Amino acid sequence: MSNQTKHWEKSRGLLFITLAIWFVFSIGIFLFGAEMNEVTGPFGYPWTYWFTCQGSLGIFVILIFWFASRQEKIDEEFGFSEREDE
Amino acid sequence: MKGSFIDNLPRIYGIYTGGFIGFIVIMAIAEQMGMSAKAIGIAFVAFTVFIYALIGYLSRTAQADAYYVAGRQVPTVFNGMATAADWMSGASFVAMAGGIYFKGYGYMALLVGWTGGYVLVASLLAPYLRKFGCYTVPDFIGTRYGGNLARFCAVVVLTVASFTYVTAQINATGTIASVALDIPFQYAVYIGLISILLCSMLGGMRGVTWTQVAQYIVLIIAYLLPVFWISNKMGAGFFPHFMLADEVARIGELEQQFGFIANSKEDLALVPKGLAGITKAHSAVNATPWAFISLALAMMMGTASLPHVMMRYFTTPSVKAARKSVGWSLFFIFLLYSSAPMLATLSKLSLIDPTLSTGIIGKSIAEVQAIDWYQNWNQANLMFISDFNGNGTVELNEFFMGGKAVVLATPEIAGLPYVISGLVAAGGMAAAMSTADGLILAIANAISHDVYYKIIDPKAETAKRLVVARVLLVVIGFAGATIAAMEIQGILGSVIWAFDFAMSGLFFPLVLGVWWKRANRQGAIAGMILGLVSGAWYLVWVRSGGSGFLGITQLTFGIFGSAVSLVSMVIVSLMTQEPDKATQKMVDNVRVPSGKTILGKQH
Numbered sequence: 001m002s003n004q005t006k007h008w009e010k011s012r013g014l015l016f017i018t019l020a021i022w023f024v025f026s027i028g029i030f031l032f033g034a035e036m037n038e039v040t041g042p043f044g045y046p047w048t049y050w051f052t053c054q055g056s057l058g059i060f061v062i063l064i065f066w067f068a069s070r071q072e073k074i075d076e077e078f079g080f081s082e083r084e085d086e
Numbered sequence: 087m088k089g090s091f092i093d094n095l096p097r098i099y100g101i102y103t104g105g106f107i108g109f110i111v112i113m114a115i116a117e118q119m120g121m122s123a124k125a126i127g128i129a130f131v132a133f134t135v136f137i138y139a140l141i142g143y144l145s146r147t148a149q150a151d152a153y154y155v156a157g158r159q160v161p162t163v164f165n166g167m168a169t170a171a172d173w174m175s176g177a178s179f180v181a182m183a184g185g186i187y188f189k190g191y192g193y194m195a196l197l198v199g200w201t202g203g204y205v206l207v208a209s210l211l212a213p214y215l216r217k218f219g220c221y222t223v224p225d226f227i228g229t230r231y232g233g234n235l236a237r238f239c240a241v242v243v244l245t246v247a248s249f250t251y252v253t254a255q256i257n258a259t260g261t262i263a264s265v266a267l268d269i270p271f272q273y274a275v276y277i278g279l280i281s282i283l284l285c286s287m288l289g290g291m292r293g294v295t296w297t298q299v300a301q302y303i304v305l306i307i308a309y310l311l312p313v314f315w316i317s318n319k320m321g322a323g324f325f326p327h328f329m330l331a332d333e334v335a336r337i338g339e340l341e342q343q344f345g346f347i348a349n350s351k352e353d354l355a356l357v358p359k360g361l362a363g364i365t366k367a368h369s370a371v372n373a374t375p376w377a378f379i380s381l382a383l384a385m386m387m388g389t390a391s392l393p394h395v396m397m398r399y400f401t402t403p404s405v406k407a408a409r410k411s412v413g414w415s416l417f418f419i420f421l422l423y424s425s426a427p428m429l430a431t432l433s434k435l436s437l438i439d440p441t442l443s444t445g446i447i448g449k450s451i452a453e454v455q456a457i458d459w460y461q462n463w464n465q466a467n468l469m470f471i472s473d474f475n476g477n478g479t480v481e482l483n484e485f486f487m488g489g490k491a492v493v494l495a496t497p498e499i500a501g502l503p504y505v506i507s508g509l510v511a512a513g514g515m516a517a518a519m520s521t522a523d524g525l526i527l528a529i530a531n532a533i534s535h536d537v538y539y540k541i542i543d544p545k546a547e548t549a550k551r552l553v554v555a556r557v558l559l560v561v562i563g564f565a566g567a568t569i570a571a572m573e574i575q576g577i578l579g580s581v582i583w584a585f586d587f588a589m590s591g592l593f594f595p596l597v598l599g600v601w602w603k604r605a606n607r608q609g610a611i612a613g614m615i616l617g618l619v620s621g622a623w624y625l626v627w628v629r630s631g632g633s634g635f636l637g638i639t640q641l642t643f644g645i646f647g648s649a650v651s652l653v654s655m656v657i658v659s660l661m662t663q664e665p666d667k668a669t670q671k672m673v674d675n676v677r678v679p680s681g682k683t684i685l686g687k688q689h
Contacts, residue, residue: 044331
């Protein structure tokens, strides 16, 4: 298998993990919105309410930065990172 | 100053921010010395618009790559700020807190959708399109799939989606300019348009980038300052985001105590158009899972297909920077979006809690009618009370408010000085202008680069291309303003439609272009045309009384459109020949960050 194929396989793996986490916090948890809202969550807000106000939004921010740094590591591992960078 | 402009960016915008805060302080002092509310409003809007125009003038350029992609040298954090301003429209700034205030949970699907979409942008598209080195989104479609027809279809989808969106933004600048400058809306729309064009005409993407950063700073200060101030004034907590749980619970108690009493049809007929009462619980789950998820999903896929956002990531220096920049964009958006529910909570509690001095529920009708702010906003057609049950006091179901009033009127209701209201007007103007700029530029660039240069006259010189681009900018701006002046649609409805149109026609052709090598020209053309047509058909059908299916409404019609797009693209691709070797190699090259971009620096 060529270097490039391996790089792409690993990148695709990272994509699936990223999309799985994205799916959980944008779609998955809201299947149980009504049940989850009965429980008190962070800072005393009801759980579902908190996720829609802050939780999911904040998790997306962290997820993107995490994805970016993982992808950079994959690029470096296979020697595909850009040289003349800022 | 030593060093290049780019090296000095933190300093330049630091001085700018300091200067703006200084301006707020001067206005506050002027208010104490007796400057009228109207003069303060005019000063805020005029001063900020003048600064943007100055930045637009200083960024003028005669080079194609500066005009189309800001010379590809915008640092990640600044590109994040510019994208956040590009993204957060008049609707986000003025209407979002109001939507949360009135509709609660069901509406908050938009918060999740308009942020979650960035995960798709970062992981599926932005870095790859940056590697491609295109100027516009149709540039990618046209080169990846080959042929003028594919390119042209992409321009059509882009124009339909962006134009739907831009009329709403020009409408918003007109509304704010007409209130702040006290002139009729029909004229205010054109004043708004001229301000927008001043930022983009001379400098193209470069001018828009640096004004958008300046606009972000104004809009975020204008949004956060009142939220923190009101929270502290009410004693609700120093940091509202972490400390409003008691207030949310208190609203729930009051809702129980008052009860949601439905008004009769005859009573509601007396309420001015566009105003609403509180009829839904503040923090309860009031939508079915599918209603919530389908709206969030449509907004997420729409986010990843809207060209004015995507083209911001063409301006970063590298692929790596493009990825990081998406993270920064979402961070800066998060600052405002996570504050909108807090503002809605503070606003609602200050109005309905009888134990607070600002509360009006339970007071006598005559007493409320005598309040200054009630009179002002009643006159502006944004507030209304009526004693339906004849008991002489205001009940929860007898108080009505426009959605915009939550952002615009809350500072005044909570007793903040007028200078804050002037600041909020400037913030709303910044939000609407920055988005309108991004959209008009996206349309004009697609038509000038993809239709004029790539299809009609490939030998045109740079100078001629840029003249065409600028003429188109003005023409599209005026077309948008003319439609906005007719006031056909509401701000929020047409924004949501824009997302649905974009996802119907562009989501799968873009994503599969990178992630599925087998996708070919015929498939992409089928996907774009059938997706857009079926989405538009569904919208027309539901609006003309059709029942719809699977719970897909006129706000989520993109789910149907994009499903048709996906199916037709896959089937047609598989039925026709696979892309040639050169195209497959091109896709391989897009997938690795290193090496030259697919399209040259000047193309």
